Amino acid sequence: MGSMTTRRWVLAERPAGIPDDKTFKLEEQDLPAVEDGQVRVRVTHFSLDPGMRPALSRDTYVGATPIGSLITSAGIGIVEETKDEKLAVGDMVTGGFGWQSGLVVKGRHCVKHNPALFKGKVTPTAAIGILGIPGMTSWFGLKNIARLKEGETVLISSASGPVGATAGQLAKLMGAGRVIGIAGSKAKCDWLTAEAGFDASINYRDAANLEDAMHDATSGGADIYFDNVGGEMLDAAINVLKPGGRIAVSGQLAEYNLDEPRGIRNTLPFITQRLTMQGFVVLDFVREFGPAAMQMAQWINEDKLLYREEVVDGIENAPAAYAGLFKGENFGRRLIKVS
Amino acid sequence: MGSMTTRRWVLAERPAGIPDDKTFKLEEQDLPAVEDGQVRVRVTHFSLDPGMRPALSRDTYVGATPIGSLITSAGIGIVEETKDEKLAVGDMVTGGFGWQSGLVVKGRHCVKHNPALFKGKVTPTAAIGILGIPGMTSWFGLKNIARLKEGETVLISSASGPVGATAGQLAKLMGAGRVIGIAGSKAKCDWLTAEAGFDASINYRDAANLEDAMHDATSGGADIYFDNVGGEMLDAAINVLKPGGRIAVSGQLAEYNLDEPRGIRNTLPFITQRLTMQGFVVLDFVREFGPAAMQMAQWINEDKLLYREEVVDGIENAPAAYAGLFKGENFGRRLIKVS
CATH class of the missing domain: 3.90.180.10 (Medium-chain alcohol dehydrogenases, catalytic domain)
Structure with missing residues (x-):
């Protein structure tokens, strides 16, 4: 019973x-x-x-x-x-x-x-x-919101978390040229590059200047910022985006515990660099979850996608x-x- | 000579x-x-x-x-x-x-x-x-960035300025359902509704609470915010956008004279309301200026478009x-x- x-x-x-x-x-x-x-x-x-x-x-x-x-x-x-x-x-x-x-x-x-x-x-x-909400958030954030194109450079915050780690690996599998993850410890950063196939990583707790570290790690700028964090990290990423850059707003971890939101300071680059920032709720894509999950399960079994x-x-x-x-x-x- | x-x-x-x-x-x-x-x-x-x-x-x-x-x-x-x-x-x-x-x-x-x-x-x-950079900014901001659709509600800041006044009138001519302008004096607001065909106007210097005034004037929310100002006004507008709302970042007048940028506080609604904010440089559309200018000149001569x-x-x-x-x-x- x-x-x-x-x-x-x-x-x-x-x-x-x-x-x-x-x-x-x-x-x-x-x-x-x-x-x-x-x-x-x-x-x-x-x-x-x-x-x-x-x-x-x-x-x-x-x-x-x-x-x-x-x-x-x-x-x-x-x-x-x-x-x-x-x-x-x-x-x-x-x-x-x-x-x-x-x-x-x-x-x-x-x-x-x-x-x-x-x-x-x-x-x-x-x-x-990975086959539920977090993994679907990675998939549809890259495909439908950031509209990832072959060869592009993708920068990802909270990159060892369930959404970020999947987004980085999917980006490579979907044809990104270079994928950089931001995480908060050496162990996490090492895992990103040694295991998860990221091209580079940034330990934000170690970086003297986060924006400089992003410039270096992206080799001169990113096309996409997959944002799980918001706040200061988003402000730095805005300054690292190339013309026509896109920000997929997946989460705003840094905002969730604040009484007064912090937000971003850098809105001028939206004009000068032609940036787009778009938020989304992954449940809007629920009818397309099935095929995405099948593809991801296949990649997991082929050892191309870790979680x-x-x-x-x-x-x-x-x-x-x-x-x-x-x-x-x-x-x-x-x-x-x-x- | x-x-x-x-x-x-x-x-x-x-x-x-x-x-x-x-x-x-x-x-x-x-x-x-x-x-x-x-x-x-x-x-x-x-x-x-x-x-x-x-x-x-x-x-x-x-x-x-x-x-x-x-x-x-x-x-x-x-x-x-x-x-x-x-x-x-x-x-x-x-x-x-x-x-x-x-x-x-x-x-x-x-x-x-x-x-x-x-x-x-x-x-x-x-x-x-109106047939130069400011007018083209209005046209391409609405068409290519905000992607105005028939029947939508459009909120415009700095609405009696050259970009805003043209954007509001063009929005109506392009099929918007309701157009609301924000300006800084009673004379400007009166002109918007009495002469320029705006459905409503907001005098931001008079409004006790700008966000409430935006809610009232839009009759419950806007699909598009055509932003010439940035800052606090943009923060208020973000809270008035309907799900799927778009912000066309045309100018950031409130930011231009600041040593430290102010930016926005409200990034969480980008997720919950599925918002998109996109900046642009109108010169990117220079090859399409000709037909846009011809249409606008015709509307001016038909008294459908004032400047x-x-x-x-x-x-x-x-x-x-x-x-x-x-x-x-x-x-x-x-x-x-x-x-």
Whole structure:
């Protein structure tokens, strides 16, 4: 039968700055009975997403997370009880399950494990990682927003994170001439160039002048800045873009914990260098996810595309592991394994 | 024979803030002899361009204006001596003549007056105004950068200036649903709605909260922000753009006199609202100027497109008239008539 209760993290108070002990509260709750069209899912893993940080503090396009309500995230789980004819007990499913150990949910809000994708070197957790929202963000950010062209130079921030690392490798596979990653430690930078096929890397904690370091590493300028960070790093990158340069705004990690946004100072180069800055929500491309995921799974199995996951054991560790995302602790996609 | 000397304004020292008495110096100089392929031009009018302000202080895409060198601008003049077979004495020509009363210049750097354009209600000075760089900036900013679509709502800053006033009227002629202009006085705002066909206007000096005023005037949001100003006004406009909104960065008037750029704070909405901000240099579209100018001249003669010019008499008044552009003094294109 599995568990008829769920342990769930809810929002206790709106954080100022990086979320801490007071931000979240762990509750235990009974699950409701399963009704027609629903399934009961035991969650095995859920993701820790920096992108949901703004909704903890203020209204966003998905609304503000209400006090007392479940923290949102992608999850993987096993169907334990079903009143949906398309799903059987034991099926592996993914969905927006939140930071919790179990739930009753409509079957049509679950995506059933696709065996064509998760074989060979592709782990099941890739479903909410490189083949989920982060990986799709890399793919569509490069293809549809930055409109990468053969031979171009691509500069990527937060490059050892799940979006950045995938974006850099995809850029090379899609024909970029030169790919440079920015990360926050020597180990991360070494991994980018030694393992992930980046042409160069910049350790932003070491650089005396970030803009100079970007100029050097790009060999004179970038065509594309794939931006996961915003703020000062974005300002520096603007000054390194070539005429006609594009900024794909994928994330703004440096902004999420600020009470007052910092933004950018450099708007004049938008005119003089003919720059374009475009933001996007990857769910807008959901109908095209299938073929992109198939191609990426193939590249993973051919050892052309690597991904890193950090699995943190225990639902009780979610808040600290989440806060660590904003301190540059993580190296790859960070997931919670629900013990 | 005309004059064999020129009176010319050169850069005396780099301004901090709005240019003042010390910024420019008036010199008198002999003109060189006319050589093969050259003409001598007596300048009748030249333009005062806010867009050249950054080059007075720092390096830009056209380089920094060197101390002691001529201030750049568009001009209109009469050929007084010619060694170019395509130009005759008495021809009216335009070109990048600078703030001066005469010059010797290559004939192929002059554009000969096109009688098909300058007839009926189209004055010769329109050649360096609505049918010159400012008007072309409006046209290509809307068509090629903002990619205006039928029925969309367009918000325009510095809307009574030469670029803004033309952009607003062109937007209506190109099928916009609603056009709102922002200007700095009641007289300017009244002109926008009573004469220039704008649907609404905002006096930014009067608005208690600019963002609220933008929301009200746009009836709930804009698809396009045609930006001539940058800074705080751009930050407010970002919060008023609808999903998929576009910002055409035509000018950044509020930035030009700052030692340290101000920029924008609001980058998060680029993601949540899927915004695009794109800058441009109108000279990139120079091969398409001809047909655009013909269409605009026709609309002017049909009374569908108005333009305003302020002609200031006397080359000695150029610096004060120029500084006034940054104080919101001007109402339409400001030109110097060389007495």
